[in-house]
Amino acid sequence: MAGNSGVVGVLVAWLSVGRVSVLSAMEDSITFLHSSDWQLGMMRRFLGPDGQARWAQARLDAVMRIGDVAKQTGAAFVVVTGDVFEHNQVERQTILRACEALKRIEVPVVLLPGNHDALEPGSLWTSAQWTGHAPSHVMVVTDSKPIEILPGLEIVGAPWRSRRPLADPAAPGYAELPPAPEGTKRILLAHGQLTSLSGGMSDVPTIDQVALEAAVADGRLHYVGLGDRHSTTEVTERIWFSGTQEVTAPEETHPGNVLKVTLGADAIEVEPVRVGAWHMVEHHAELYDEESLAALEDWFAELPEKERTYVRLAADGSLPLPLLSRLDAMVDAQNEVFASVERWAKFWTVRPAPDAADLDALQLSGPARAAMEELRQALAGGDEGAGAALTLMHRLARDAG
Amino acid sequence: MRLHSLTLRNFRGVKDRSVSLPAIGTTVVVGDNEVGKSSLVEAFALVFELPDDSKAKRIADIQPVGQDVAPEVTVELTLGGRELTYTKRWLKNRATELAIVDPDGRRQSWTGREAHNEAERLFAENVDPVLWQTLMVSQGQSLVLPTPADAEPLITAVTAESGTPVDGASMPLVTAVEHEYLRYWTRGGRPTGEFAKSAQWVATAELTAAQALKAMDEVVADIRRAERLALDLEDLSGRLGEHLKSVEELRIRKKDTDEILLRRDSVRARAETARARLENHTRTRVERERLLAEVARFTEADAELAKRRTDAETVARKAAETVRAAEAALAEIVELKEERRGDVHEAERLVSKLADRAELDRLLVQQSELVDVRARIAAAGMVLDGVKVDDAVVAALEDARAKVVEARAALAAGVPEVSVRRVGAEVVLLSGTGLDAGAGVKVPGELEEDVQLLVSGELVVDVPGQVEVRVHAGGEAATLRSRLDEAVRLEKDLLKQARVKDLAAARELLRKADMVSAELQEARRTERSLTANGDPSERIALLCARLGISAATGEVEEDEPKPSGKQLPPVEDVPGQMSLFEEFEEDTFDFSDLVVPAMEGGDLGAAERALEDARAELAVAERLLSDAEFAAAQARKAADEDRSEAQQARARSELAEERLAAAVEALVAARAVLADEEVEGEEEKATAEVEAVLDELTAVQAQAHEAGADEAAGALNDALAVATRLQGERDVLRDSLRTTEGRLEQSGRDGLATRRDTAELELAAIRAEHEGLKRRADAARRVYETLGRHRAEAQTKYSEPLQTRIESLGRSVYGPSFKVWLDDDLAVAERELDGARLRVESLSTGAQEQLAIITRLAISHLVSTGEGSVPVIFDDALGWSDKGRLRDMGALLGRAGDHGQVIILTCMPERYEYVPRATFIKLEA
Known part of the structure; x- marks a missing residue:
């Protein structure tokens, strides 16, 4: 120059x-x-x-x-x-x-x-x-x-x-x-x-x-x-x-x-x-019951400077439908609090695990119960789409009930 | 619920009436119009619905018109196992009383509003309003098909029987699932709403990102290009610098060698000049030699050609003479031939004349025969003209004769036949009218001999003085007589027309006429044969003209213009012949005047032979002429050829003379420039000069070669060309680099990388959003479809009990092919009969009504065992069925009573006469 x-x-x-x-x-x-x-x-x-x-x-x-x-x-x-x-x-x-x-x-x-x-x-x-x-x-x-x-x-x-x-x-x-x-x-x-x-x-x-x-x-x-x-x-x-x-x-x-x-x-x-003010964090969670979900909630809670923190979250395990809904709600909420909370698609393998008690609690009968049962069995057979459908149906039934 | 009795007082037109109903079975309540059948139903409804102090218009309506009385209803019924007696009076002396006996026998009673409330509560508790409305069919409603899906007792019964729980409680879920589904999908399964929009946004963002990426890729490519161009430019600039140095070295070297090259060019130019001069002298020598040779050759040729010319002209002259001799001989022979041709013509004229004469003779004979024949034809024609009898006339005469004979016979049979015979000498006179002695015999006035008479009128036999006998025919006699007279008159008329005296004469005359006719035909055949080749007279006239023969008299009267030949043959005996000769009137030839002289020397055979001889002579002369013509032609052709040959020889000779003259002239001109003896000397001098300058050139070339002068110039030129090329390449590279850098500067200002990153960022965000939506949409669809499928299956199973009942009842009416399909509301949607499946709306009115009744009976049957059963009430039905169907439906209504309470209100009891075991209650006015 x-x-x-x-x-x-x-x-x-x-x-x-x-x-x-x-x-x-x-x-x-x-x-x-x-x-x-x-x-x-x-x-x-x-x-x-x-x-x-x-x-x-x-x-x-x-x-x-x-x-x-x-x-x-x-x-x-x-x-x-x-x-x-x-x-x-x-x-x-x-x-x-x-x-x-x-x-x-x-x-x-x-x-x-x-x-x-x-x-x-x-x-x-x-x-x-x-x-x-x-x-x-x-x-x-x-x-x-x-x-x-x-x-x-x-x-x-x-x-x-x-x-x-x-x-x-x-x-x-x-x-x-x-x-x-x-x-x-x-x-x-x-x-x-x-x-x-x-x-x-x-x-x-x-x-x-x-x-x-x-x-x-x-x-x-x-x-x-x-x-x-x-x-x-x-x-x-x-x-x-x-x-x-x-x-x-x-x-x-x-x-x-x-x-x-x-x-x-x-x-x-x-x-x-x-001189930096931001944090970028990677976290891997094993989720299989209410306790593990609570642990994740605690982990989030303890992170400082949330508004300047990006979290890349990996998770695997399986959760009953109510807990799965809770997990979704939690991640959605944290995403609002943190700079960003990203579900790490490559390492996100949390499956819904509906049990009979979940379904009974909804007090469904007839075709609704049969439909839910069909989805549950499909999920058990490895049908991933059935998991999302089951979760949705569970939420709708719960809200409708 | 079971109804036991209803009592109405002052209720519309009913003053006081009580109806008792069996608790089970079918009851038909019969009454004429206006006796209050429908009031029973209305009363039952009002007693439970409206309190006694109600101001409803419905209450005012039930009060009998113009009577200030209190409408009152008492109903006895079983409700939820309790026996109720419930009375209500409206408007005046209002009162409500309810008495209940519990299943355990406990009695309770209420009055007033409490009674109303308790009754209302019990009714609501035990009677499902939907079922009640479904099974109570008001007047005019019998066609309406029930939709009982919300009737709880029915649902309970169906659920119990099908084992499929009714999912009433999950309806909010169904609604929620559908709502969720419709957030993402249309009913047709296409994306909609936010989901559809997000797909569009993804597509838009992808396009934007792709464009931004492409723009950035182009920048990167430009950077690479610019880097490469810069490197290339640097490399090329280096090479160009090196090259320009070597160009400068070459330029110095070339300057040194340029002097030698200048000298070489000068010597080379002189050598060229000397060589040109030598060539010029050599050309002059060769030309001179050629001219000399040409003059010698042309002189010799000229002499030869002159000799040939003389010879040819001699030959041509001789040939001309030969031609003249041949043409003289030919003229003689032509003359001879003309003479012979004259002889032949003369002989031909004689032969022709003799032949004409012979033909004339023959034709004259023929003409004479023709005249005879025509005379015969005319005579026969006249005869035939006179005869008036022919076959038809003879036949008519025969017929007339037969009729006369017949009439006479009739007369003879129909009138008295009187025989008068003379026996004394006295005169016997016969007279009277209508007498007939038979066969044309005239009746004598005086009897001379025996006579037999037919009397058609009156016969007077008078012996004067002695006796007078009168005989009268009478009866038909006059008619018979007139018929005979008519027949006789007819016959006479015919004979007169035929100009004969009787039938025999007519027959003879006919025979003669036939003979004459045959002769006439023969004569006409002869005439036709004589005139077959035309009328001989025309030919005779022609021949006479040719032979110069004419009328002998030659004297023609001036005042008698009638032409000769008009003299007619005698015709007196041949009437009608005139007309034949009239045809000749225009013919002027006069045969009578014809004088045919004898022929002199007239032997036709000799003449023909003389003609043959003359023709032979002519043929000989013609052959001679032909030969002479050929000889003359040959001579002319030979003469022409010889003349042509002579002309050519003359032309060639003249040409040779001209060329010789020209050659001589050229030689003279050349010698004027340079004498023959100097030509070779000049050439030798020029040759020596060329050799000298070539030696000099060789020396200077060796010098240039030694100094490498030629290569230096070439090398410099090559180097300059390379330098130019390299400079061009460098300029191109420099321009490209500038252009690329300009583009890059612009793209730097545009912030393309930021744009690309922003676009990719937005795309990722939109894509993530869309994928989330898609997951939710797919889940919603999965739930919607799964739940929908299960609901459809449940619906099918759930409606089965009612469907089975309806089909079972329907088959007793329609036979085994009867089937129905129910919709979501458990209403009958379609019916199949004998394989034909139809929507219920498409069925006939009668079939719709029957289906509505069957459905209600099926519902009643299903709920009959439960607590919530209610009576089935038909206020007039089966108005659309024929007699056959009435029988089957009646049987069905009767059987329905086996399971519950069926109440039918009607003014047409005959419709229900086939209901077995029915209780008929007659309401009197």
Whole structure:
């Protein structure tokens, strides 16, 4: 990007004037924040329109909280290692709101294009929508030339130029680099899965962890900030995935953090600071009687911050018809309370188990009783449709009675 | 419930009447109109329904008109095992009294409102209103088929018998199930409401999502394309740069070799000029040689052709002479032939004349015969004209004769026949009228001999002075006489017409006429044979004209214009002949004047032979002529050919002369330019010049080859072409990349990924909503169908007891093929008889009424054993049945009494005379 040196100049000037204390601290250590995978513009179908809107706002709120953390920790700048946006073709509103959120971070912000927002043709980063609205203290890494963001502190980045890189996506950032000059600290910003963590499942080239560690060991790099993994992960003392600022899936183990990195002359300190507010929970329930149903009710009751929690619920077992109705009612009600409660269709195998007492209690006779009995037998024979019909008939009979 | 008695006082038209009813069996209450049969039913209803102080109009209506009296009803009945006596009086002295005897014999009584309330309570408790209404058939309602589904006693009975509980309690469930089903499905099973709408929303959302996805796919494709284009462009730009360097090297090398090439081109141009000059000299030499040879050849040919021309002209002249000789000979022979042809014509004229003369002679003989024959025909015709008798006339005469004989015989038989015989000498005179002596014999006036007379009038036999005898025929005599006279007169008239004296003469005359007629026919046959070839006279006239023969007299009177030949043959004896000759009036030929001279030298045979000879001579002459013509033609043809040959020889000779002259002229012209002896020298000089310049060219080419001059230029051209191509490719790539990037920039502004994600999000939400709805809809349908099926089965089973009863009763009326089907309300919907199944609405009035009665009796039978049984009451029925059906229905009504109380009110007791064991109660006015 042609404007990069200009932006760097602005940043350095800004740091020199506005953050004199930080500059003076450079002699010993420097603190900055590391975040990644904001994926602004992301949608989650299980949330529903209302939940989706609140969750999208939550993700921006978390960005703004990073600004708060920067202020609190005295961080000199913030780096975001990839996937700031969900896609290069996000709507204008998302870009403008992101720019507004970035303005709430009062220190310089360095953004690295990742696989979601790669610096490919038609990239968001080169669009007028971005360049026209991006705050002046925000810089996008467009090549791998070292940026001296502060005297004695270099940032090198490996931006994604395509969503399908042909080789180690981090390598362009450091492979050709000589060791850092004496007294200069160097931070690598990269995005991608580590060979060691991908389990060989990645369909794009992975980052060579061994080479990366070697670069750290031989003094070419002093901190490696990685993105792409949504859970905060320490690879080595100086190699970290910050994880997403706000949870995106129940599978994520430690989402919702920003890393506070303090780089000293020889030491480094990395500390996750929580900025996320949402929870995504997966729960599996065994349901076979009133007690187990009550246990589920208790489980729901105990969850905190329900309005910001998505529950993916798996269940199996079988329930008498009244309990089945109660389960349906419970899940429906919780869905209103929580951000979303989703029956996990793949793992939802609760069957109605009508017993004679259920049917007797309805005091049905004649054809109604015979019809219900037929449905009960069909269900016993494995007819799933009969279960739903039986449950419905049970409810109608109960209400009619 | 059983009714025991009803007592009415001051109730409509009834002053005071009590009717007792047997507790079991069929009772027929008979009464004329207006005696109060229907009042019994009305009274029973009112006594339970309205309290004694009721102001209802129905109460006012039952008070007898114009009487200030109190209507009163007393009813005795068994209700729920209790014996009730219940009396009520309205309007005046109002009172209600109820006395009850319990099954255990305990007695209780109430009065006033309490009595009414207690009675009402007991009635409501023990009598099902639906059943009561069903089994009590008011006047005029007998056709209405009962719909007893809500009659509790019936339901109890049916349930008990069928073992199928009536699902009355589950009706709310049925309604709820149906309501739930109709939320999602139409009755026809098509999705409806929210469910149907959600399916549409899914389809719409799918379309939107697919479109958004497609748009995004296009963006991704554009990104790939742009990446590829950028790579290609970079690669191509590199290659182009490299290539342009090598182009520059080639350009320098070429500049060095261009000088050698310029020199080579100059030598090459000079060599071309020398070669052209040499070719020019060589052409001049060859041309000169050709001209010399041509002049020599043409000179020789010219001499040869001149000689041939002279020879040919000689031959042609000789041939012309030969032609002239042949044509002279031909002229002679033509003349000879004309002479011979004249001879033949002369001989032919003579033969013709002789032949005409011979024919004329023959025709004259024939004409003479013809005249004779025509005379005979005329004579015979005259004879036949005079004869007036023919076969018909003779037959008429014979008939007339027979009638005369017959009349005479009749007269003889019908009148006195008087024989007068002279016996003395006295004169005996005979006179009188109507006398007949027979067969035309005249009656003598005086008797001379014996005479027999027929007397049709009066006969007077007078012996003068002595005696006078008068005989009168009398009777029919006058008539018989007149008939005879008429027959005789008729015969005479016929004879007169035939101009004969009697029948025999007529017969003779007829025979003669036949003979003349035969002769006439013979003569006409002869005439026809003579004129078969036309009338000879015409031919004679023609031949005379040809031969120049004419009338000898030659003198023709000027004042007598009648033409000759008009003289007629004698006709005096041949009447009627004139008409034959009248045909000749226009014929002017006069035979009488015809003079036929003798023929000179007239031997026809000799003449014919002379003709044959002359013709033979002519044939010879014609053959000679033919030969001479052939010879002349041959000579002319040979002469033509020779003349043509001579002309050609002359033409060829003249042509050769011209060509020779031209060749000589060309040679002279060429020599004027360059003399013969200089031609070869010039050519040799040019050859030497060419050789010299070619040596120079070889040297300079070797130099160019050594320097690689030609390859340098080619290589530079090739390299420039490649550079141009590469630049073109690079421009295309650059344009494509710009276009693609432009598109991508636009799509970035459109937020297509967000759109796609939003669309997919909405689709997922709508789909989840729809799947939920579908699960509920399927469940609702499953429940609806399952319950419906079970209800239908139950309905069938449930209606069975009533159906069986109706069919059992109906078969006693209609026979074993009778079947019915009931609907949900347990009403009869269809009936089958003898295999024909019909809706009840389609049945006849009588059949509908019978079915309504049978159904009520079946219901009564079903409920008879239960507590809730009520009497069956028919206020007039069976008004639509014929006598046969009345018998069967009567038997049925009688049997119905075996199980309960059947009460029939009627003014037509004869309808019920077949009801066995019925109690008849007569209501008197």
